[in-house]
Amino acid sequence: MxxxxxxxxxxxxxxxxxxxxxxxxxxxxxxxxxxxxxxxxxxxxxxxxxxxxxxxxxxxxxxxxxxxxxxxxxxxxxxxxxxxxxxxxxxxxxxxxxxxxxxxxxxxxxxxxxxxxxxxxxxxxxxxxxxxxxxxxxxxxxxxxxxxxxxxxxxxxxxxxxxxVPDPRVLGSRIDLAALQHGGDVAEISDMFYSDARLLLYPGVARSMAEGWETARRRTAGNDYVVVTLAGPSTLDYVDFDTHYFLGNAPGWVRLSARTDADAPWVEILPRSKISSDAHNRFRLDHVTDEITAVRVDVYPDGGFSRLHLFGELAPAALSEAIAHWLRLLPSSAYAAMLASYGIPFAAVKDLSAEQLLTLTW
Structure with missing residues (x-):
């Protein structure tokens, strides 16, 4: 863990x-x-x-x-x-x-x-x-x-x-739902001998192999994996496994599974697929219709890559809750100014309707 x-x-x-x-x-x-x-x-x-x-x-x-x-x-x-x-x-x-x-x-x-x-x-x-x-x-x-x-x-x-605290005004569009600045995070990891798996979720592109996730060389049966929680319940469109700078140590294959909540079983959404080193490896996720809260990336047998991007859209109810959470954390003067800038009468967050909350998205 x-x-x-x-x-x-x-x-x-x-x-x-x-x-x-x-x-x-x-x-x-x-x-x-x-x-x-x-x-x-x-x-x-x-x-x-x-x-x-x-x-x-x-x-x-x-x-x-x-x-x-x-x-x-x-x-x-x-x-x-x-x-x-x-x-x-x-x-x-x-x-x-x-x-x-x-x-x-x-x-x-x-x-x-x-x-x-x-x-x-x-x-x-x-x-x-x-x-x-x-x-x-x-x-x-x-x-x-x-x-x-x-x-x-x-x-x-x-x-x-x-x-x-993600800015919910940008969460109402198609975004990278795994990104740290949008609320994604690493929940579980099999190995991070060389570097922190959280680097997978950083913005921008890696400048070297040191800015990605890399496991030790596996000498036993099985494979390495990382579990990533998304910004909230979401629908996913495609995934990008960015292996730039990983030449002799990228995985040979990857597999992607998803679940709808912490108690639900993992369901495969991308079967075991071959990937290339030092490249963007992009796959469409055409048949994912459930609202996903977390994904599991299995790499075979070991290795690493620099960035993981999971693109899709946050579910409407999750977006509304993200906006309410953000507003509750704003200092009082910033909260009042934010509501005024959108023409919303001042009220406690709990008294704002879902329609009012959703007007704050860009």
């Missing part, structure tokens, strides 16, 4: 972006959200001095503090913040705080600075060369976070761990 863990909602691999920063004189802000661990080379120096694998501001000689604003790749409910100061010893910030806000789209710097930010980590001590971890006790969903460092210094990585 796979252990369900929080996502790094800010990760560049999920589409996160460091939108603005007060200063990045010594090292660029973009490094904050890179998915890998920070590395250190004692010999790297540039025109501005020592180059660190992280974000580093100059020594502040005026009042105030430095900050960086991150747009989350997957908006969601934040459970934990990690401010990793790896390799920063004489130049780390001794104190930090973190704020968050919900804002649609990609607002400019002036709009973000004027927003009504919520403090999710109050001013707290930080240590150098340490993964400084802070629990967040707030049940609302957010789209942006602002890391404040006092007064200046460097941070190697920022991790924003939590649960993704």
């Amino acid at each position: 796979a252990k369900r863990t929080d996502l790094d909602l800010a990760s560049r691999a999920l589409g996160g972006s460091v939108r603005y920063a007060s200063d990045e004189f010594f090292a660029p802000r973009e490094a904050l959200i890179l998915p890998g661990e920070s590395v250190h080379d004692t010999s790297t120096f540039g025109a501005h001095g020592k180059i660190y694998d992280g974000w580093e501001t100059r020594r502040r000689r005026t009042p105030g503090h430095d900050w960086a604003v991150v747009q989350l790749g997957a908006p969601g409910v934040i459970h934990e913040i990690v401010v990793d100061t790896a390799w920063f010893l004489g130049n780390y910030p001794p104190e930090i705080s973190v704020e968050a806000v919900w804002m649609d789209g990609s607002p400019d710097e002036e709009t973000l600075q004027a927003a009504d930010w919520t403090t999710i980590v109050p001013s707290s001590a930080a240590r150098g060369n340490t993964k400084n971890t802070y629990r967040v006790h707030n049940h609302y969903a957010f789209t942006h976070v602002r890391l404040n460092i006092f007064p200046d210094g460097g941070v190697a990585r920022l991790r924003v761990r939590g649960t993704a």
Whole structure:
């Protein structure tokens, strides 16, 4: 069984972006959200001095503090913040705080600075060369976070761990129902010796074999598999097993099964089929009429691939519930503004009709 863990909602691999920063004189802000661990080379120096694998501001000689604003790749409910100061010893910030806000789209710097930010980590001590971890006790969903460092210094990585909350306004069309940003996730896995099976559900294309799922070489009978839960009860049209970068270690064959709920038996929807390495392997699912909640991918006998895409449409009742769930998690000001923007009179979520909820889809 796979252990369900929080996502790094800010990760560049999920589409996160460091939108603005007060200063990045010594090292660029973009490094904050890179998915890998920070590395250190004692010999790297540039025109501005020592180059660190992280974000580093100059020594502040005026009042105030430095900050960086991150747009989350997957908006969601934040459970934990990690401010990793790896390799920063004489130049780390001794104190930090973190704020968050919900804002649609990609607002400019002036709009973000004027927003009504919520403090999710109050001013707290930080240590150098340490993964400084802070629990967040707030049940609302957010789209942006602002890391404040006092007064200046460097941070190697920022991790924003939590649960993704899919934007239901894009769920009303034909989408990838397995994608993490749409609510898909890995529920069970036979083996992930080399890499995390969740990488299968990340957006975009893999940049190397390291950004996919790969099992150990099987020396016993049987085969490997992964179970993926979908965004909600859905009808499926086709599947894409993307094996790019997997050359000598892609599976020889795949099989796809589905079920309508956790207690239902698995039903084959794609028989065992040969696939190619380093390619898109797409199959139509013409005879799937039931509302599917999860799929099981069997690979024969072992191996890996970079991405799994399952395209289809969310069932109307599931879409309505996804919209209601999303609205319940919006901060109160964002909730009121959202209803007003669609011309819906203000009311509690439980009092909104299914017709009103469904008007929020794009």
